[in-house]
Amino acid sequence: xxxxxxxxxxxxxxxxxxxxxxxxxxxxxxxxxxxxxxxxxxxxxxxxxxxxxxxxxxxxxxxxxxxxxxxxxxxxxxxxxxxxxxxxxxxxxxxxxxxxxxxxxxxxxxxxxxxxxxxxxxxxxxxxxxxxxxxxxxxxxxxxxxxxxxxxxxxxxxxxxxxxxxxxxxxxxxxxxxxxxxxxxxxxxxxxxxx
Numbered sequence: 001x002x003x004x005x006x007x008x009x010x011x012x013x014x015x016x017x018x019x020x021x022x023x024x025x026x027x028x029x030x031x032x033x034x035x036x037x038x039x040x041x042x043x044x045x046x047x048x049x050x051x052x053x054x055x056x057x058x059x060x061x062x063x064x065x066x067x068x069x070x071x072x073x074x075x076x077x078x079x080x081x082x083x084x085x086x087x088x089x090x091x092x093x094x095x096x097x098x099x100x101x102x103x104x105x106x107x108x109x110x111x112x113x114x115x116x117x118x119x120x121x122x123x124x125x126x127x128x129x130x131x132x133x134x135x136x137x138x139x140x141x142x143x144x145x146x147x148x149x150x151x152x153x154x155x156x157x158x159x160x161x162x163x164x165x166x167x168x169x170x171x172x173x174x175x176x177x178x179x180x181x182x183x184x185x186x187x188x189x190x191x192x193x194x195x
Contacts, residue, residue: 014051024050024101030125042079042131046121049081049138058139060100062107063087068137069096076133079124086110099124099134 017028031047034040049057062085065078080100086107095115103111108118119127128134151161 017051018053027121027125030122034125034129038130040131042134042136043129045136046079046081052081055144056141057082057101058141058143059083059085060137060139061085061087062093062110063090064139065096065098065137066090066094068135069094072135073133076135077119077124077128078135078137079121080137080139081121082139 017025019025028047028050031043031050035043035047059082060080064087065080065084069076069078075097077097077099080098082100083102083104084098084100084107085104093110093114093116096111097117097119098111099119099121101121103118111118124134148162149164152159154161154163
């Protein structure tokens with residue numbers, strides 16, 4: 001019997017929303033219909049992002065949305081499938097039109113005060129069903145706290161990875177490196193060079 005190797009390598013793809021939130025399920029159905037009935041790829045992308053888990057719907061800071069909308073037309077709408085959070089680093093905010101799943105309270109106040117508008121994603125589907133002048137903005141996936149535990153082993157050379165468990169200060173980390181070095185010498189391996 002022949003085996004399709006490419007089919008074995010394919011990663012599983014979500015076909016439906018796993019969230020228990022009924023609003024997200026309804027939104028997914030709306031964008032699924034829009035993706036089928038219109039030519040625009042943006043409805044497919046929004047539906048695909050709605051199907052992601054909450055951890056993979058990354059929050060987007062206001063500063064990033066401002067940077068994305070600077071070069072676009074004034075009636076463009078930024079669509080965020082996730083939360084929009086405040087950026088304290090800049091004070092001046094131009095009038096912006098943003099559609100998102102969720103806005104923090106301070107972001108909503110700042111946008112409305114600057115003369116902008118906040119929409120939900122179902123309002124966006126009613127206003128722009130074909131996705132004209134809609135810019136899809138996503139957050140940085142490496143910005144989550146759990147990313148500090150990913151990477152080379154803690155204590156290895158040039159590693160900025162934190163160990164899981166209680167925090168370790170620099171002296172303890174140096175001791176960890178020294179113990180690894182002693183172990184390599186005892187095991188008859190080449191000791192790690194100091195660079």
